[in-house]
Amino acid sequence: MTQFLIRRIFWAIFxxxxxxxxxxxxxxxxxxxxxxxxxxxxxxxxxxxxVRHYLHLDEPIWRQYLRFLWNLVGHQQLxxxxxxxxxxxxxxxxDAPVTASLVFGGAIFWLSLSIPVGILSALxxxxxxxxxxxxxxxxxxxxxxxxxxxxxxxLVGYRLHITPIVGYCNFFPGGIGVQCSGPVQWAYHLxxxxxxxxxxxxxxxxxxxxxxxxxxxxxxxxxxxxxKGASESRVMIQxxxxxxxxxxVTILGMDxxxxxxxxxxxxxxxxxxxxxxxxxxxxxxxxxxxITGIVVFATVCVIVFNFIVDVTYxxxxxxxxxx
Amino acid sequence: MRRKQYLSLFMLVLGVALLxxxxxxxxxxxxxxKASKSGIKxxxxxxxxxxxxxxxxxxxxxxxxxxxxxxxxxTAMQLVSFPEKxxxxxxxxxxxxxxxxxxxxxxxxxxxxxxxxxxxxxxGSPVTAAAFQRSWERIxxxxxxxxxxxxxxxxxxxxxxxxxxxxxxxxxxxxxxxGLTLSFRLTKPNATFVSILSMQWFTAVKPNTxxxxxxxNVYPAxxxxxxxxxxxxxxxxxxxxxxxxxxxxxxxxQIVFTPNVDIxxxxxxxxxxxxxxxxxxxxxxxxxxxxxxxGVNKGRFFVGATSCVNYMAMxxxxxxxNNVNLRKAVNWAIDRPAQVRLLGAFAGKRTDQMLVPGIxxxxxxxxxxxxxxxVAKAKQVGGSAIASAPTLNVIHTPTATSTNRAQIxxxxxxxxxFKINDVxxxxxxxxxxxxxxxTSYNFVTNGxxxxxxxxxxDYLNVLFDGSKLQAAxxxxxxYFNNASFxxxxxxxxxxxxxxRAKAYQKxxxxxxxxxxxxxxxxxxxxRYFTASRVKNWIYSSYFGSPxxxxxxxx
Numbered sequence: 001m002t003q004f005l006i007r008r009i010f011w012a013i014f015x016x017x018x019x020x021x022x023x024x025x026x027x028x029x030x031x032x033x034x035x036x037x038x039x040x041x042x043x044x045x046x047x048x049x050x051v052r053h054y055l056h057l058d059e060p061i062w063r064q065y066l067r068f069l070w071n072l073v074g075h076q077q078l079x080x081x082x083x084x085x086x087x088x089x090x091x092x093x094x095d096a097p098v099t100a101s102l103v104f105g106g107a108i109f110w111l112s113l114s115i116p117v118g119i120l121s122a123l124x125x126x127x128x129x130x131x132x133x134x135x136x137x138x139x140x141x142x143x144x145x146x147x148x149x150x151x152x153x154x155l156v157g158y159r160l161h162i163t164p165i166v167g168y169c170n171f172f173p174g175g176i177g178v179q180c181s182g183p184v185q186w187a188y189h190l191x192x193x194x195x196x197x198x199x200x201x202x203x204x205x206x207x208x209x210x211x212x213x214x215x216x217x218x219x220x221x222x223x224x225x226x227x228k229g230a231s232e233s234r235v236m237i238q239x240x241x242x243x244x245x246x247x248x249v250t251i252l253g254m255d256x257x258x259x260x261x262x263x264x265x266x267x268x269x270x271x272x273x274x275x276x277x278x279x280x281x282x283x284x285x286x287x288x289x290x291i292t293g294i295v296v297f298a299t300v301c302v303i304v305f306n307f308i309v310d311v312t313y314x315x316x317x318x319x320x321x322x323x
Numbered sequence: 324m325r326r327k328q329y330l331s332l333f334m335l336v337l338g339v340a341l342l343x344x345x346x347x348x349x350x351x352x353x354x355x356x357k358a359s360k361s362g363i364k365x366x367x368x369x370x371x372x373x374x375x376x377x378x379x380x381x382x383x384x385x386x387x388x389x390x391x392x393x394x395x396x397x398t399a400m401q402l403v404s405f406p407e408k409x410x411x412x413x414x415x416x417x418x419x420x421x422x423x424x425x426x427x428x429x430x431x432x433x434x435x436x437x438x439x440x441x442x443x444x445x446x447g448s449p450v451t452a453a454a455f456q457r458s459w460e461r462i463x464x465x466x467x468x469x470x471x472x473x474x475x476x477x478x479x480x481x482x483x484x485x486x487x488x489x490x491x492x493x494x495x496x497x498x499x500x501x502g503l504t505l506s507f508r509l510t511k512p513n514a515t516f517v518s519i520l521s522m523q524w525f526t527a528v529k530p531n532t533x534x535x536x537x538x539x540n541v542y543p544a545x546x547x548x549x550x551x552x553x554x555x556x557x558x559x560x561x562x563x564x565x566x567x568x569x570x571x572x573x574x575x576x577q578i579v580f581t582p583n584v585d586i587x588x589x590x591x592x593x594x595x596x597x598x599x600x601x602x603x604x605x606x607x608x609x610x611x612x613x614x615x616x617x618g619v620n621k622g623r624f625f626v627g628a629t630s631c632v633n634y635m636a637m638x639x640x641x642x643x644x645n646n647v648n649l650r651k652a653v654n655w656a657i658d659r660p661a662q663v664r665l666l667g668a669f670a671g672k673r674t675d676q677m678l679v680p681g682i683x684x685x686x687x688x689x690x691x692x693x694x695x696x697x698v699a700k701a702k703q704v705g706g707s708a709i710a711s712a713p714t715l716n717v718i719h720t721p722t723a724t725s726t727n728r729a730q731i732x733x734x735x736x737x738x739x740x741f742k743i744n745d746v747x748x749x750x751x752x753x754x755x756x757x758x759x760x761x762t763s764y765n766f767v768t769n770g771x772x773x774x775x776x777x778x779x780x781d782y783l784n785v786l787f788d789g790s791k792l793q794a795a796x797x798x799x800x801x802y803f804n805n806a807s808f809x810x811x812x813x814x815x816x817x818x819x820x821x822x823r824a825k826a827y828q829k830x831x832x833x834x835x836x837x838x839x840x841x842x843x844x845x846x847x848x849x850r851y852f853t854a855s856r857v858k859n860w861i862y863s864s865y866f867g868s869p870x871x872x873x874x875x876x877x
Contacts, residue, residue, distance in 0.1 A: 085537040271584045281376045
């Protein structure tokens with residue numbers, strides 16, 4: 001197990017290096033001149049030259065990358081925004097809880113819906129429930145979150161006045177310039193974003209759970225358990241669900257990382273001041289340090305989630321460890 | 324009889340209850356809502372959305388964008404400023420913190436202001452001349468890292484400015500602050516100096532305000548409001564300055580800005596009363612319906628002129644647009660009404676000149692076809708040079724509106740016989756490409772300029788003085804450089820009063836009739852929609868927005 005853990009840690013470090021190198025190259029080398037962007041639209045050539053030197057952009061690329069990496073690893077610094085000059089660490093610190101609220105809340109929603117629906121569909125294939133759930137899957141996969149978000153906020157927020165149209169409240173009371181806060185307001189404001197965020201993933205997971213359960217139910221050991229006289233509930237819980245939901249854990253770990261990307265749409269529609277929204281603004285204003293910082297942060301999240309899943313899976317299924 | 328007694332008793336109890344309720348509610352209301360003499364109720368929280376991104380800075384010496392300045396105006400106390408009045412009256416400077424306009428020495432180089440006594444910051448400390456000295460030092464300090472003042476050559480305007488910018492002096496020697504007297508010693512006479520002081524950079528800041536290149540977010544202000552709280556990207560909260568005793572309006576108790584709201588969602592919020600106004604305006608596609616439903620400037624849907632002129636630029640420094648006849652041909656060829664329609668109903672007024680109404684020297688004229696493209700005239704003016712012109716690199720950003728704008732322009736150019744190479748360019752590179760001297764573009768479809776201060780210098784000299792061209796970051800991205808015109812611009816800048824206005828009026832016309840370096844096509848308007856509770860709409864064409872401190876939601 002120790003060897004397995006060490007191997008996984010080294011693999012995570014390797015992925016991190018590759019991801020940061022690619023990110024660095026994409027965002028710092030390809031687009032024109034970051035010094036001119038940082039100096040501002042009205043800067044003189046002397047200003048641009050000063051900024052270029054200040055940002056060490058007059059150094060060879062490999063040295064720039066090593067400096068970037070050293071600031072990242074040695075000082076945990078992602079630099080400062082070109083636009084607002086705020087620390088990118090601070091920006092991410094402000095925005096990450098919002099995105100986490102959306103992603104983890106959405107995950108709870110989609111798991112709560114998809115697991116029971118998927119199981120019931122698998123138990124009664126071609127029943128009305130199965131056909132309805134498969135229709136939902138089709139709609140969920142086809143409909144874009146922006147469209148779903150706009151429809152929900154128009155109907156539920158604007159027409160029916162059940163929820164706010166857009167907006168966000170902090171979970172913890174207080175804070176700078178906070179207009180509303182507390183767990184109830186937090187959940188109330190996130191209800192529509194969670195539903196919007198949930199639909200795509202729930203659709204995918206219903207199908208995944210249904211397929212896994214159906215496949216597991218036809219396994220020999222399930223037939224054996226039934227032949228030994230085990231009750232149907234025992235067969236389902238001990239043999240079918242335990243085995244069929246194991247892949248869901250793996251996929252969930254990866255999807256939580258990927259969901260950071262999906263959050264961009266939901267955050268934009270519902271004005272949630274999270275990382276997705278921030279990265280769009282940064283793109284619009286060519287704020288390269290902020291874009292790079294958020295991409296690096298998202299990369300680390302994906303690597304960490306995958307690492308946790310790998311290790312957890314290793315514990316749950318001993319066959320994984322040697323591989 | 325008994326039933327009557329019960330009824331009387333019930334009515335008595337009900338009456339007393341209503342009386343108590345009315346008294347209580349009245350007392351509670353009067354605590355937060357006060358009717359002014361004009362009938363405008365004070366109080367409440369004004370909730371403003373920003374469908375664009377958040378303010379980049381709220382530090383007055385680092386802020387530059389239009390939305391930054393319109394917000395900072397509510398907190399600002401300046402030597403001279405614009406009053407909260409609509410129309411032309413709103414563009415007339417008045418002495419705000421100063422007792423009067425400055426006295427100017429005979430040589431035109433020394434300006435002396437006297438500050439009104441009794442002005443206070445929101446923390447109760449007095450506003451003295453040193454507050455205005457500090458604002459100059461913060462805009463020019465090398466520790467602030469602001470290229471803004473440098474861009475307008477402010478360091479060359481004031482004696483000692485260059486040494487201060489270079490870090491060779493602790494203070495700007497040309498600015499003297501003693502008690503309530505403030506004097507500026509200029510390097511040479513400058514007719515725009517008082518106008519320059521109306522920019523938000525020169526608002527009073529406490530003399531001990533630190534130099535901070537990241538900018539300050541919360542600080543004492545001397546205007547009707549101060550920034551009480553700010554969480555960048557999340558919200559900005561303004562509260563009334565308890566020490567402000569002037570006559571500028573301060574109607575809401577507080578003003579809350581929420582940034583980054585999707586523009587369509589924001590409109591729904593305002594319709595539902597969950598927000599009072601989006602300071603970024605309404606979706607272009609919604610303007611016609613809003614006008615139909617609510618009327619224009621009749622209570623909820625407002626259209627107001629701005630100081631912004633939109634134009635397309637031709638690269639005068641390289642073929643084919645180093646040929647003035649081809650530049651004129653393009654001005655005949657571009658379909659201005661189609662470009663305006665692209666931006667939705669009430670988007671603005673067609674134009675073919677660079678100055679806008681309200682700027683001294685503005686006088687409307689028509690030199691080209693502003694009612695639609697005149698292809699025949701364009702072909703006639705361009706002549707055989709059109710057929711022999713090299714393929715035009717037409718550059719634009721890849722947003723939907725920019726792409727559509729470029730498509731219309733390219734269609735017009737093809738109609739007269741130009742060959743086109745469409746070059747969509749990401750926003751990250753766009754300004755670098757067009758502002759770098761020697762660039763390979765021929766035609767820019769995204770161009771525009773809004774007033775930093777109400778003076779024609781800020782349009783004509785800043786955008787067309789070829790003697791100021793540099794290697795990169797040029798505002799003159801038409802690369803227009805005509806020695807005679809440069810000299811006339813310099814001469815006009817040295818004038819004042821009516822002679823100055825007349826000189827710029829002539830230059831505005833000459834620029835387009837004789838040289839036609841660009842294709843102005845629109846003086847833009849801003850379109851706003853308010854919640855039903857919002858009253859007292861007073862619009863500033865300088866900021867292109869209402870005065871937020873004047874809006875009433877009580």
